[in-house]
Amino acid sequence: MAQVRSNPKYAAITEDLVLRLSQEALTSGLSGKPAVKFVRNKLHQVGGAYFKRDIDYTEAARTLAELPQQLDAQEVWAFCRTLMQSHASTAERLPIIGDFYTTCLASIAPITSILDLACGLNPLSLPWMPVAANLQYHACDIYLDMLGLIDSFLEHFNITGSASSCDLVSQVPRNRVQVAFLLKSIPCLEQMDKRIATALLTAIKAEHILVSFPIHSLGGRQKGMFAFYRDHFYDLVAGQPWAVLEFEFKTELAFLVTK
Ligand SMILES: C[S@@+](CC[C@H](N)C(=O)[O-])C[C@H]1O[C@@H](n2cnc3c(N)ncnc32)[C@H](O)[C@@H]1O
Numbered sequence: 001m002a003q004v005r006s007n008p009k010y011a012a013i014t015e016d017l018v019l020r021l022s023q024e025a026l027t028s029g030l031s032g033k034p035a036v037k038f039v040r041n042k043l044h045q046v047g048g049a050y051f052k053r054d055i056d057y058t059e060a061a062r063t064l065a066e067l068p069q070q071l072d073a074q075e076v077w078a079f080c081r082t083l084m085q086s087h088a089s090t091a092e093r094l095p096i097i098g099d100f101y102t103t104c105l106a107s108i109a110p111i112t113s114i115l116d117l118a119c120g121l122n123p124l125s126l127p128w129m130p131v132a133a134n135l136q137y138h139a140c141d142i143y144l145d146m147l148g149l150i151d152s153f154l155e156h157f158n159i160t161g162s163a164s165s166c167d168l169v170s171q172v173p174r175n176r177v178q179v180a181f182l183l184k185s186i187p188c189l190e191q192m193d194k195r196i197a198t199a200l201l202t203a204i205k206a207e208h209i210l211v212s213f214p215i216h217s218l219g220g221r222q223k224g225m226f227a228f229y230r231d232h233f234y235d236l237v238a239g240q241p242w243a244v245l246e247f248e249f250k251t252e253l254a255f256l257v258t259k
Helices: 015-027 032-046 057-065 074-084 088-108 122-128 144-156 186-190 196-203 225-237
Strands: 111-117 131-141 160-165 177-183 206-214 243-248 252-258
Touching: 015 032, 057 074, 057 144, 074 088, 074 122, 088 122, 088 177, 088 206, 088 243, 088 252, 122 131, 122 144, 131 144, 144 160, 186 196, 186 206, 196 225, 206 225, 225 243, 225 252
Parallel strands: 111 131, 111 177, 131 160, 177 206
Antiparallel strands: 206 252, 243 252
16 A cells, blocks of 8 residues: 555555555456556546646645635636546536536525535536525545645535545445435546445435546547447336436436435
């Protein structure tokens, strides 16, 4: 684990995930450098590959501290947009961001509590979400430095909540919320555990789950992803007594599941 994390690219990843992948490497018979390489490749695939550029978290925290404390201020929107550009997943959502949240959440707005699973930089989309004044926002991901910034972000805007580390393959957060977000993360998590999606959809303690899938691959090619993920989603919820609303956007396919 120490060797894996000695490279700065992997230093801020939660130990739980590094430990689980290291154990997997050893169990499969790898040791020494090949084991370290296996773990790093996996960490890159599920996390590192999404960063379009390195984020200077110290600088971002400094800028955040000087922003007005109103989520609808122009400077706040600009700050959020600039940061979200650094992560492929949110960058791809930016052209549709307002429409995405108002459309997907219209039937249950204003939102009072959110659990954002494998959040990336998505909590910075808050200014575009139809939320109530007393909103609670809980977020989790594998990058401790990113979570630190999200925590400061929630604190700056006086939002009750938390940003904590998690390895969703080994544990699902137990928060009870109105809506959980599982945005574009199922394909990523399935690279570590093929059965994770069903396990998550069943275990999440939320009245509604907003699930989404990418329509383009990280490389930008289409490859029939829309039809593939749509079929995959309906296979996942088949036989469940859940209501589903479907939404199609230029860059994302979303479903609001009501349990
Ligand atoms: C495709 S991105 C989606 C990010 C965000 N939900 C969004 O839509 O913008 C996948 C996210 O899953 C996170 N991730 C990868 N493995 C994870 C794990 N085992 N537990 C929790 N999060 C994980 C990555 O760090 C990354 O932020």
